Amino acid sequence: MALPWFERNLKFGDGPEMLPFFLERLGGTLIGLDQKVKGIDNKILSERINGKWSVKENIGHLAEIDEIANKRIDELTAGVAVLSPAVFEPRNYNSWPIEKVLDFFKRNRLNNLKKYQTLSHKQLKKSSLHPRLKVQMTPVDLAWFDAKHDDHHVVRINEILKPTPNQ
Amino acid sequence: MSTQQTKWFERKFDFNSEQNIFPSIIERLRGTPARLEEKTKSVSEVNSNAKINGRWSIKENIGHLLDLEPLWVGRLEDILNKELYLRTADLTNTKTNQANHNSEYKNDLVKEFRITRANTINRLELLSEENIFLSALHPRLKTPMRMMDLFLFVADHDDHHLVTIHQIMQTLSIP
Numbered sequence: 057m058a059l060p061w062f063e064r065n066l067k068f069g070d071g072p073e074m075l076p077f078f079l080e081r082l083g084g085t086l087i088g089l090d091q092k093v094k095g096i097d098n099k100i101l102s103e104r105i106n107g108k109w110s111v112k113e114n115i116g117h118l119a120e121i122d123e124i125a126n127k128r129i130d131e132l133t134a135g136v137a138v139l140s141p142a143v144f145e146p147r148n149y150n151s152w153p154i155e156k157v158l159d160f161f162k163r164n165r166l167n168n169l170k171k172y173q174t175l176s177h178k179q180l181k182k183s184s185l186h187p188r189l190k191v192q193m194t195p196v197d198l199a200w201f202d203a204k205h206d207d208h209h210v211v212r213i214n215e216i217l218k219p220t221p222n223q
Numbered sequence: 224m225s226t227q228q229t230k231w232f233e234r235k236f237d238f239n240s241e242q243n244i245f246p247s248i249i250e251r252l253r254g255t256p257a258r259l260e261e262k263t264k265s266v267s268e269v270n271s272n273a274k275i276n277g278r279w280s281i282k283e284n285i286g287h288l289l290d291l292e293p294l295w296v297g298r299l300e301d302i303l304n305k306e307l308y309l310r311t312a313d314l315t316n317t318k319t320n321q322a323n324h325n326s327e328y329k330n331d332l333v334k335e336f337r338i339t340r341a342n343t344i345n346r347l348e349l350l351s352e353e354n355i356f357l358s359a360l361h362p363r364l365k366t367p368m369r370m371m372d373l374f375l376f377v378a379d380h381d382d383h384h385l386v387t388i389h390q391i392m393q394t395l396s397i398p
Contacts, residue, residue, distance in 0.1 A: 077382045080258075080389065081251070087261040088254040207247035214250060 068197040072180040078199035079172055085206040086162055089115060092213060093154055100217070102150040111216055112157045114209045116149035119157070122164035125202055129171050131184060132195050138185045139193070172199060245355045245371050249347050251378040256337035258385055259285060262392075263329060270395050271329040279319070281391055284384045285332045286324030287316065292339045295377050299346060302359050302370050309373070311362045347374065 070078075093101060093111060101111040109117065121142070128139045149157050175195055183192040193201070263271065263281060271281045279287065291312075298309045324332060350370065358369040368376070 076386045076389075077379070080382050080386045084254055084258040084385070087257050088250075091257045204247070207250055210250045210254070211246045214253075 068191060068193060068200070070196050070200060072177055072196055075172065075180060075196050075199060078196065078203050079169055081203040082165060082199060082206065083169055085118070085203075085210065086165055088210060089161070089213070090158060092210075092217060093158070096154075096217065098154065101154050103216075104150075105216060109212070110150055111213050112149040112152065112154060114213050114216075115157050115161050116147060116152075117144075118206060118209055119161035119164045120144050120147075121202065121205060122161070122168050125198060126164065126168050126171065128184075128198055129168065129175075129195055132182055132193075132198065133175065133179045135182060136184050138187055141187045168202075240371070243352060243355060243371070245347075245350075245374070248371065248374045248378055249344060252340065252347070252374060252381065253344050255288070255378075255381040255385070256333065256340050259288075259336065259388075260333050262385065262388060263333065266329065266392065266397055268329060270392075270397060272325045273391070273395060275391060275394055279387075280325055281388050282324045282327065282329055282332055283319060283322075284388050284391075285329070285336060286322055286327070287319040288381065288384055289332060289336045289339060290316075290318045290322060291380070292336075292343060295373070296343055296346060298359075298373055299370065302357050302368075302373065303354065305357070306359050308362050309359045309368060314363070 093115075096111075104110050104113075124140065124142050131139050152160075172195065180195050183194045183197075185191070186193045263285070266281060274280050274283075294310070294312055301309045355370045358367040358372070360366070361368040
């Protein structure tokens with residue numbers, strides 16, 4: 057059982073030179089998820105086990121986090137004191153075809169990757185306060201944080217899909 | 224983006240996590256073959272052989288990941304066998320420099336890496352929580368490296384070479 061996300065100890069502070077690695081990881085999640093769900097029955101992808109999020113809900117959640125990250129990148133470069141809180145719009149991902157959930161995630165992820173790549177060295181060093189963690193965070197920290205968050209949900213998706221042939 | 228990536232030997236590693244993040248590390252390692260495959264699928268054999276400024280080609284970067292896998296698994300054995308030091312790596316990368324990976328097909332290298340990495344993942348999935356926190360001294364860094372740290376290091380090393388391949392592709396204007 058993976059360590060719960062909110063119990064993770066996280067250390068920020070990597071410099072701009074680490075951003076290429078984090079962007080590589082963020083891009084890699086799209087590919088990994090695509091391969092993981094390929095050919096898996098819709099019922100399995102939509103199923104909630106013990107009331108926990110289904111595969112589609114995990115992927116939809118990553119897409120929503122990217123919407124927030126997109127806004128936060130703008131806030132960071134604008135120099136706001138405190139980043140916006142993570143507020144989610146309820147969506148019923150289980151009723152969506154998996155392709156639509158993946159497309160939603162892909163669109164948001166690619167937007168963010170593009171946005172990160174336009175940032176200057178100076179912008180990458182700007183920081184704002186994360187509202188939940190109460191730490192100063194730069195765009196580099198945000199990319200790392202989201203890459204770690206991806207891993208967390210990929211582990212969860214793998215736990216759900218483990219008995220299926222793709223894994 | 225005007226930022227250059229850090230050189231591998233200049234990287235700093237944080238091996239202080241007391242938490243068991245091994246499941247996430249396994250997922251990162253499991254994802255590398257798919258990322259390599261997807262990243263390089265549109266690259267021709269000619270471009271896969273290109274050595275820019277005398278540096279490793281795309282095939283050599285993939286081959287290097289393949290060449291190092293026995294070292295990672297060997298170090299896994301060293302930790303399980305309670306050796307004081309992990310076995311040393313050849314820092315001059317003789318194996319990769321002499322392997323002539325450019326004479327192989329790119330897709331064969333990727334396929335072979337996929338098989339080799341799957342074997343490593345099978346080994347990792349058998350480790351107990353106790354195994355994950357066992358350690359031996361890293362021969363270059365001279366610091367205790369736990370099983371979890373070792374494979375975090377491997378995942379970061381994978382990323383390093385994926386970024387390098389990405390940069391080669393950018394230089395060659397491959398979309």
